Amino acid sequence: MAPQRVQAKGVTPPLGLPGPTLGSAPGSPGRSSNLRSPMSAQPILRLRGVSKRFGGVTALDAVDTEVVTGTITSLIGPNGAGKTTVFNIVTGALRADAGSVSFDGQEISRMAGFEIARRGVARTFQNLRPFPTMNVLENVLVSSLYRGSFNLALAMLPLFREALAMQNARAESEALLKLTQLYERRFDTPVELPYGSQRRLEIARGLALQPRLLLLDEPFSGMTPTEAADLASLLLRLKADGLTLFLIEHNMNVVMDVSDHIVVLNFGRKIAEGPPRDIQRDPRVKEAYLGE
Ligand SMILES: Nc1ncnc2c1ncn2[C@@H]1O[C@H](COP(=O)(O)OP(=O)(O)O)[C@@H](O)[C@H]1O
Ligand SMILES: [Mg+2]
Numbered sequence: 001m002a003p004q005r006v007q008a009k010g011v012t013p014p015l016g017l018p019g020p021t022l023g024s025a026p027g028s029p030g031r032s033s034n035l036r037s038p039m040s041a042q043p044i045l046r047l048r049g050v051s052k053r054f055g056g057v058t059a060l061d062a063v064d065t066e067v068v069t070g071t072i073t074s075l076i077g078p079n080g081a082g083k084t085t086v087f088n089i090v091t092g093a094l095r096a097d098a099g100s101v102s103f104d105g106q107e108i109s110r111m112a113g114f115e116i117a118r119r120g121v122a123r124t125f126q127n128l129r130p131f132p133t134m135n136v137l138e139n140v141l142v143s144s145l146y147r148g149s150f151n152l153a154l155a156m157l158p159l160f161r162e163a164l165a166m167q168n169a170r171a172e173s174e175a176l177l178k179l180t181q182l183y184e185r186r187f188d189t190p191v192e193l194p195y196g197s198q199r200r201l202e203i204a205r206g207l208a209l210q211p212r213l214l215l216l217d218e219p220f221s222g223m224t225p226t227e228a229a230d231l232a233s234l235l236l237r238l239k240a241d242g243l244t245l246f247l248i249e250h251n252m253n254v255v256m257d258v259s260d261h262i263v264v265l266n267f268g269r270k271i272a273e274g275p276p277r278d279i280q281r282d283p284r285v286k287e288a289y290l291g292e
Helices: 083-090 113-119 136-148 159-179 195-207 225-240 252-258 276-281 283-290
Strands: 043-054 057-068 072-076 098-103 121-124 213-217 244-248 261-266 269-274
Touching: 043 083, 043 244, 057 083, 057 098, 057 244, 057 261, 057 269, 072 083, 072 225, 072 252, 083 098, 083 213, 083 244, 113 121, 121 195, 136 159, 136 195, 159 195, 195 213, 195 225, 225 244, 225 252, 252 276, 261 276, 261 283, 269 276, 269 283, 276 283
Parallel strands: 072 244, 072 261, 121 213, 213 244
Antiparallel strands: 043 057, 043 098, 261 269
């Protein structure tokens, strides 16, 4: 059983959508997401013929794949299969040697990372990267304020409005900490948190950017079964709130439980994709894992 927490459902803002989330529509907490248009089969992210070499290593070999809006899509495969390289290319940390990447119908493969982030793509890293000397709340605030800095007008605002922006960022960060069950630890530094909580902090920081697509690189690694179950519920909650998730994960039980669609890489090539039930039975997938 998960520990009893203050649920604070009424103050949780709708997630994944830009725009004012706080201090508005107190009469309809949690209902607004139901009013959004139903899930369409539109891909929010599309990779076509994406290749990447590192010296003599072909990390990705003409990979085609899509992430459909409103889904949890998982990218799986043995170590070294090229999964993190896909995320690095999507976020602009690396440039593909060939192929195209489009987000929301727009080509992003030549864009800088900050431009891609501004369009609504956020990520977490396989290795944790919090600011070690800041507390938990400040770590989330930084992301929230960073998003604000995308707005050039903000730089020119008079002081009192700047203070208001800070106040909003703080309220928003606190709401995210409640959602990720970190609110009671907000004044601790990240290293003081158990591992599972540090991973949720990374997610809170990603969410503070108000992305439309969140990339999670092995968020369940090193978690206890209880922490993993909590995180799986959080991911499903985020999906229900309208966020699209692209997940790299080794924990097969979790992948099968939360994914709508699974893409399998092996040695830089896509060897299978489909719903969890099909992937579980796919002989190519079994072979790739047994051969590891
Ligand atoms: N920056 C890099 N420089 C050189 N080789 C890299 C780099 N990033 C990844 N690789 C290589 O590319 C392959 C795919 O790596 P990666 O995408 O990290 O795999 P995965 O995340 O599936 O474990 C591996 O052989 C890895 O060693
Ligand atoms: Mg990796």
